[in-house]
Amino acid sequence: MSEPRVLRIAMNGITGRMGYRQHLLRSILPIRDQGGIELPDGSKVTVEPILVGRREDKIRELAAKHDVEHCTTDLDGIIQDPSVDIVFDASMTSLRHQTLSAAIAAGKHLFTEKPTAETIDGAVDLAKKASAAGVTAGVVHDKLYLPGLIKLRRLVDEGFFGRILSLRGEFGYWVFEGEHQEAQRPSWNYRLADGGSMTTDMYCHWNYVLEGIVGTVKSVTSRTATHIPQRWDEKGERYDADADDAAYGIFDLETPDGDDVVGQINSSWAVRVHRDELVEFQVDGTHGSAVAGLQKCVAQQRAHTPKPVWNPDLPVTESFRDQWMEVPNNATFDNGFKAQWEEFLADVVAGREHRFGLLSAARGVQLAELGLQSAAERRTVDIPEITL
Template sequence: MTRKTVRIAMNGVTGRMGYRQHLVRSILALREQGGLDLGDGTVLWPEPVLLGRREHALREIAERHGLDRVSTDVDAVLADPSVDIYFDAQVTSAREEALTKAIAAGKHVYTEKPTATGLDGALALARLAHDKGVKHGVVQDKIFLPGLRKLKRLVDGGFFGRILSVRGEFGYWVFEGDWQPAQRPSWNYRAEDGGGIVLDMFPHWDYVLHELFGRVTSVQALAATHIPQRWDENGKPYDATADDAAYGVFELEGGAVAQINSSWAVRVHRDELVEFQVDGTEGSAVAGLRGCRVQHRGATPKPVWNPDVPATEVFRDQWQEVPDNAEFDNGFKAQWELFLKHVYADAPYHWDLLAGARGVQLAELGLKSSAEGRRIDVPEISL
């Protein structure tokens, strides 16, 4: 076996997602398993270069995990020829500029979403990467979750017949920050800093719907700011200028209709923080992060509406659990492996910056739909 060292500049690892899912559970997990075997006698050995604005926080993470390269100088790291890949998990407002620099420097780029705060910027990134000939990928983690992988297995196997509708519920109560600390950073609730649940979650819903059921052809959305005042990390009150809830209806290619509610101001009465129900002519399914339950047409009960008597059926017991039938790795790690194989073994990969731009487009049109109170068509985009 030949070991090939791959240096990855990782910007934003002091944040929750960048640290836990991308550094610890993906890149460091690859190191713990001995690297990534490309299948041709080569093993990739990832060497993270930790980037950020707070050197003391970067050094604390590096010491915790036995790493030796940290920097607060993005330009210097991008000028280093030994760095192969630039990864971005910064705040949304800083991402477009950093990705532009990385692509211009000839680095392969892998990034969280949204890739930019507007469609023009997202498309410019995709076109620049295409023109520079670098490999590029966008994190689309939810399609790698066990529950949604089971759901896709059902779709691919024709379980549903003709799919009629998709209903999604996502969200949880994010504390305001006054009497309990908030679970999300304060910039998420300031539009001027790139915050808002539409910009955060509609890119997710775009790729979930596109990958499993078909391209989104129209959107009708209502965005709301239910909690107008919150408290930041220093305990200071601030005005929430970004939306914290969104209620969307999406028409899909092929005729199915999706309804997805997204909220940081909802208390959970579900099995998981996100659930999707899919109904088709031949069967239905409910999928969460890990589990997936089904009810086939031939096993569908015949309930009768009668508000005068108590319900005697336990409806949840009438569904069947879908077996794993496979071993599911961490979704973020699984996509990192595919991207690294794409870069170093030219394996196929289609979750690129153009796919990321499509998610930004849906968010942009969703906000426009909410502001104008109308349904808006979603045109196809291309380079």
């Protein structure tokens, strides 16, 4: 058997929370350590990460800890290195357009976190550049690779719901202010000048979830709030939190069959969780309903739907949660980030377009931008189709 092909990946922003935990620790290193992935023709491809960051001491420490041979603080130089096949970016959103543009100009394949740019014009510009250059570009759509949403999509494909009527989502948790207990999210998330915003952060996720489960987003009606106006940063210093820490959105959706569906998703870093998971989506249809988190999915068919009667004078005697059946796994699910990385790497070797690319990401940036416009103008905003 021939030796596996090695793809060298420059991993920028790897010292950040997502870059380190999900992309390096739970994706690229396991792919490397398992000997790569097997392709349909029986050949193999594996990976060689190159850690890229601004703090040399930090990336050297991570490289030594995880037996990574190469690291650098020279992002521009590694992008131009002819031995590098892929540029991955998980750095600050404000720097991403510049980084990805340079990578495209150098003929590199791309895999990136989102948002891909701070504005819709920047995101569309990247999609056009990558298309013209003929490189394979992938954008993280991790939630669609997780067990709960895979099972939810399976129900859609099998016609379980009949005609889909609505989708409702609840996301969020209490992020501590940082005064008495350390905040579990970085402080830049809550400063507009640093690119913070619940809408900017999460609407790009909700766009691909809505597209991946139900259909195209046609309009948005959004309301934002900064519920916690003062927080404390990593140094324990108080600062004004001027970015929205909650966004409440209603989305008009259209299925591939042309049916209209109402979507509603609440997102908040100032809410206490009374759910099974930190995010849950409920889809209701004429023939059945389902509720999915990131891992679990339960469903209720029309034939098994109980007939509750409203009577506020009597205590509830039935357990509504017990009336749902869990949707079985019927498969072995890997880490969602790793699963998408493996699909992307196979696309790079095959020279084909990744199904979740920069155009999909541009639609996510568009939804965030128009969501903020909707909130500012207190009105519904239609979403035009993006064409390259």
